[in-house]
Amino acid sequence: MDILVALENNSGSIHRMSLEALAAGQKLASEMNLSLSMLAMGKNGGDLAENAGKFNAEEVLLLENPLLDNYSSDGYSQAITSVLEQEKPRFVFMGHTYMVRDFLPRVSARLQIPFVSDVIQFRIDDGAPVFTKQVFNAKLGADIVSQSKGATLVSFQSAAYQSDQAEAGAAAIRSISIEMDSSAVKTQSEEPFKEEAGGVDLTNAEIIVSIGRGIGKEENIPIVNALVDALGAELGSSRPIVDSGWLEPSRQIGSSGQNVAPKLYLALGISGAIQHVVGMKGSKNIVAINKDSEAPIFEIADYGIVGDILEIIPKLSEAVQAAKN
Numbered sequence: 001m002d003i004l005v006a007l008e009n010n011s012g013s014i015h016r017m018s019l020e021a022l023a024a025g026q027k028l029a030s031e032m033n034l035s036l037s038m039l040a041m042g043k044n045g046g047d048l049a050e051n052a053g054k055f056n057a058e059e060v061l062l063l064e065n066p067l068l069d070n071y072s073s074d075g076y077s078q079a080i081t082s083v084l085e086q087e088k089p090r091f092v093f094m095g096h097t098y099m100v101r102d103f104l105p106r107v108s109a110r111l112q113i114p115f116v117s118d119v120i121q122f123r124i125d126d127g128a129p130v131f132t133k134q135v136f137n138a139k140l141g142a143d144i145v146s147q148s149k150g151a152t153l154v155s156f157q158s159a160a161y162q163s164d165q166a167e168a169g170a171a172a173i174r175s176i177s178i179e180m181d182s183s184a185v186k187t188q189s190e191e192p193f194k195e196e197a198g199g200v201d202l203t204n205a206e207i208i209v210s211i212g213r214g215i216g217k218e219e220n221i222p223i224v225n226a227l228v229d230a231l232g233a234e235l236g237s238s239r240p241i242v243d244s245g246w247l248e249p250s251r252q253i254g255s256s257g258q259n260v261a262p263k264l265y266l267a268l269g270i271s272g273a274i275q276h277v278v279g280m281k282g283s284k285n286i287v288a289i290n291k292d293s294e295a296p297i298f299e300i301a302d303y304g305i306v307g308d309i310l311e312i313i314p315k316l317s318e319a320v321q322a323a324k325n
């Protein structure tokens, strides 16, 4: 086996970041002529495998074991370690989720194999994949080539690859089993965290108007609401706005908020700190307005406007309204 994409189980459906890892895996498979399989495990693993079978891969390995029904870092690391020993893939691809950050380093330590984490892209050089990850608070990109004799574990940053680029197809399901030592599973997870009742789900929004500290004060938010209404958008924000109590936590976008990928993302008075950018850089079109022409947000923006949002937003709302009438 060449590439194994280990899927994160969202109650039987595929986690968005696993689909992004699959898109990356399919790209590597096609560029290096490698085979690709997926691994489905956890509660409702059969449903997960069935969903995975609708994508282009050689096969989907289905691992069912009651010890894996609920997530535990010791259980999951034990299971993946055994699967790797059994199936011997060269590369294991996953999304860089909280769960992966929790258990995959253990697999790396147990098998003494490299874990290249939070990768943003790869290219092929001299017949080998070169993985790039950001270092020094995203100021530099580090290129990493694995020298591993066994597998190489790779996790991808959110939106590094697009989930809608995962190629559809038909993959056969193969059930596998491993020996698991129940006494080695010492931790038990609580129910997965759920957003507070009534919290907004920005992940399916097509247009997001997002405000940052540049909005100045809470009293200025109604100006933005007019633009949100005119565009039929959802309102999002950077973390300082939520920390100030001006918007509810479910509107925060970024590494400790929601991960979004709308068709249009308007970043208003947002500097573009890495913790914000990881949550929105998968947006199809990014428009940034900032009075500082050097603001890092312009590096990822498709369209940039240097100016004062408090002057521009009302004019933009008027223009959108006029265009609609």
Ligand SMILES: Cc1cc2nc3c(=O)[nH]c(=O)nc-3n(C[C@H](O)[C@H](O)[C@H](O)COP(=O)(O)OP(=O)(O)OC[C@H]3O[C@@H](n4cnc5c(N)ncnc54)[C@H](O)[C@@H]3O)c2cc1C
Residues within 6 Å of the ligand: 211, 212, 213, 214, 215, 216, 237, 238, 239, 240, 241, 252, 253, 254, 255, 256, 257, 258, 268, 269, 270, 271, 272, 273, 274, 275, 276, 279, 289, 290, 291, 292, 295, 307, 308, 309, 310
């Ligand atoms: C562990 C950790 C997790 C974090 N998680 C998140 C997260 O999930 N989401 C998140 O967003 N941040 C997160 N942060 C915080 C992050 O590091 C930044 O501090 C934050 O994103 C900055 O928000 P901002 O861009 O709104 O504010 P600032 O960085 O202060 O930027 C404000 C911008 O507004 C511009 N501006 C000011 N006035 C105007 C005006 N009138 N018109 C136009 N532009 C104007 C300024 O030029 C500036 O670029 C996290 C930090 C840590 C340490």
